[in-house]
Amino acid sequence: MSASSSLNAQSTPTAVRQAARDGLLKGPTSGLASGYVQVNLVILPESEAAGFLRFCQANPKPCPLLAVSEPGARTCHALANDLDIARDVPAYRIYRDGTATDTVADVADYWRDDLVTFALGCSFTFEHALIQSGLRVRHIDQGRNVPMYQTxxxxxxxxxxxxxxxxxxxxxxxxxxxxxxxxxxxYPQVHGAPVHLGNPGLIGISELHAPDYGDPVSVQDDEIPVFWACGVTPQQVLIDSGVSFAITHSPGHMLVTDIPDRDLALF
Structure with missing residues (x-):
């Protein structure tokens, strides 16, 4: 059995990060290391960092900021002690001039001394709480990446x-x-309550079975589609804003931290 296939909800965050670092974990991280916070990454040159910080502050629902690194640092002790930001995510995306140009297994060769990492809350974190309360999470049950949509x-x-x-x-x-x-x-620091439920057309989604990111999942006749703000939002913003250079996680392929979910719960 490969290291990737042996990972599950009981795996430690360290084990998940090590599998990604070793190139053994290539798929989405939903359902892995349950009970620990997973984060979205946006990595930008320092010249763009102050502007992006203001954007996060203006849009806390899709961009809940958990930590910011020092320029050039591949570690962030607020997230984990043994962290290598450039290698501990299963898949990364590279952006140049507003275009996603590459998806790669690590970004060590792309790293620069002026890069600042933003760690943003991810809804994979609250999925553990949903499951603990007896709710079934469809994309986890079906072994798929969560469906994500532009609105x-x-x-x-x-x-x-x-x-x-x-x-x-x-x-x-x-x-x-x-x-x-x-x-x-x-869990407001990982997107919190839904932003919409029911008719997807009201927020500009025309084809529920054809997500812009992730995988489609089945929706039964007696079920209501429920929509949460998503940490892929900044990736679309990087494209729409034509940023000259950036690195992010690939959608659904998150950084698993050592922060317990309970530390982000309000009550």
């Missing part, structure tokens, strides 16, 4: 960055929707 919902422009909201979707029946809202509201 028509405009963000607040700031710092030279602008664009529209990206959302992730999880279907639930009516009773479970209420419980899911209650649970995720406790």
């Amino acid at each position: 028509s919902v405009a963000l607040t422009p700031a710092g030279g960055f602008s664009g529209n909201l990206v959302v992730s979707m999880r279907p639930f029946n009516a009773a479970d929707v209420i419980r899911a809202i209650q649970i995720t509201t406790r």
